Amino acid sequence: MSEEKSLNFIEQIVEEDIANGVNGGRVLTRFPPEPNGYLHIGHAKSIVLNFGLAQKYNGHTNLRFDDTNPVTEDTEYVESIKADIRWLGFEWQKELYASDYFDQLYAFAVQLIGKGLAYVEDATAEQIAAMKGTPTTPGVESPCRSRSVAENLDLFERMRQGEFKDGEKTLRAKLDMSAPNMHLRDPLMYRIKHAHHHRTGDKWCIYPMYDFAHGQSDSIENITHSVCTLEFIPHRPLYEWFIKELEIFPSRQYEFARLNLNYTVMSKRKLKQLVEEGHVNGWDDPRMPTISGLRRRGYTPASIRMLCERVGVQKRDNMIDMGLLEFCIREELNKTANRVMAVLDPVKLVITNYPEGQVEEMVADNNPEDESAGTRTLQFSNTLYIEREDFMENPPKKFFRLGPGLMVRLKNAYIIKGESVEKDADGNITTIYATYLPESKSGGDLSGLTVKGTIHWVSAAHAATAEVRIYDRLFRSENPSAEEGDFKSFINPDSLQVIPQAFVEPGLLQAKPGERFQFMRKGYFSVDPDSTPEKVVFNRTVTLKDAWAKEAAKAK
Secondary structure (H helix, E strand, O other), rough: OOOOOOHHHHHHHHHHHHOOOOHHHHHEEEOOOOOOOOOOOOHHHHHHHHHHHHHOOOOOEEEEEOOOOOOOOOOOHHHOOOOOHHHHOOOOOOEEEHHHHHHHHHHHHHHHHHHOOOOOOOEOOHHHHHHHHEEOOOOOHHHHHHHHHHHHHHHHHHOOOOOOOOOEEEEOOOOOOOOOOOOOOEEEEEEEEEEEEEEOOOOOEEOOOOOHHHHHHHHHHOEEEEEHHHHHHHHHHHHHHHHHHHHOOOEEEEEEEEEEOOOOOOOHHHHHHHHHHHOOOOOOOOOEEEEEHHHHHHOOOOHHHHHHHHOOOOOOOOOOOHHHHHHHHHHHHHOOEEEOEEEEEEEEEEEOOOOOOOOOOEEEEEOOOOHOOOOEEEOOEEEEEEHHHHHHHHOOOOOOOOOOOOEEOOOOOOOEEEEEEEEEEOOOOEEEEEEHHHHHHOOOOOOOOOOEEEEEEEEEEOOEEEEEEEEEEOOOOOOHOOOOOOOHHHHHOOOOOEEEEEEEEEEHOOOOOEEEEEEOOOOOEEEEOOOOOOOEEEEEOOOOOOHHHHHHHOOO
């Protein structure tokens, strides 16, 4: 009998709330991305947690776009976020926007001004920062703090009407300029931005700050459990203060550790730099940690959900090894991906005693891990392509592949013996000559011979050509953001290798974008959207084994 999985600390809170009848036992979570970039693997953890909680406890999740900064936001990002969430396997109850609440948030601000808890500030951003002091020295109260309620109401309305320039006025909450928590030192509530908004157009020229919009949006929607990452712990007292002073629905905030992955960056600002400066080919570049990049590389929703499950829900930040994500996709693709033969660095092999012009059909299992996957036929002829690394002219001991006088089995075909080679003027091998044992056919081997090596191949006359893109980790550093200097200086120059003409089984010409295969002995590959009926393009999702673990061990 399997052991019941223990609850994480947020599930414990939810179950306790349900047991005590808090909010009538109702569970409503939300996922609130800002539409200023594409989602990345860190957001996936938040998605899996928020939507997973709702699913587990018969609740719902709202998708709410935090669109309070018109300068950085775009409908392209809105659509990509929705596509990524659905691809991960989740559906929201309501699609909402912080901008839906601009009128209500304005009214809340007026309410706080009326209670003497907010005031219009004349100081610049630099002056406000200086007034706030430091964590060890108290701040200085602004002269604007003593303005009357009537004056503040008048100025705030004039801010709304567009009378002032960007940065000329702000609205601040009146709390405590000596509070140990810097977020409570008269935080900004509204700033002026004369910018076109992707949904409200030019109706507004003042926009709420995140700390003012977020808790109130949760409250308006009656969110029961507002789950966010650890950096929002210092924001929670302000979140609760606004709700208390406005006397609105008491949404509660809970924090968990974000997902930090090594060998990449997780800042949207830095990811945007990589895109805009051309270090990668767009947000969905398969080297990017974006969900769209992982999808294009060949990762599956299940593998990403598995990673989130394995990482768990913690109260302390830690760095997750990229190898764990790679392990999750290997686990899945080993069970689900059909095996095929592809030769990435080809050299011609001629079997001199196999009848020229004869073609045999060899039967091969599609996936030995899955009997229901069936079989396929492969054309075999006297001229094949094999991997260049599978032949050595002067092989060392314990080289169990092909060489002069060495025997090896061709996968699903015959045992062959290396005889001689032909070279070009530079001494490079252009053709390998071998003989085969007719009685050694796979599945009915009567030769009585055993060989230690098996190599893959494709028939030269029948092979299809494909472009193969070999992706590796985008950075050489485990934590490029923590390095001194420009994080981009740690980009791995070998993160993409393009093989313009590999040879693959002809059946792969029919493969559709997104289909995944194991190239025998080479790794797992996915069909890229760039593919055409004339030319199929494959992206390497992951190697068959963790090559980076060996590199790390060597470095130590």
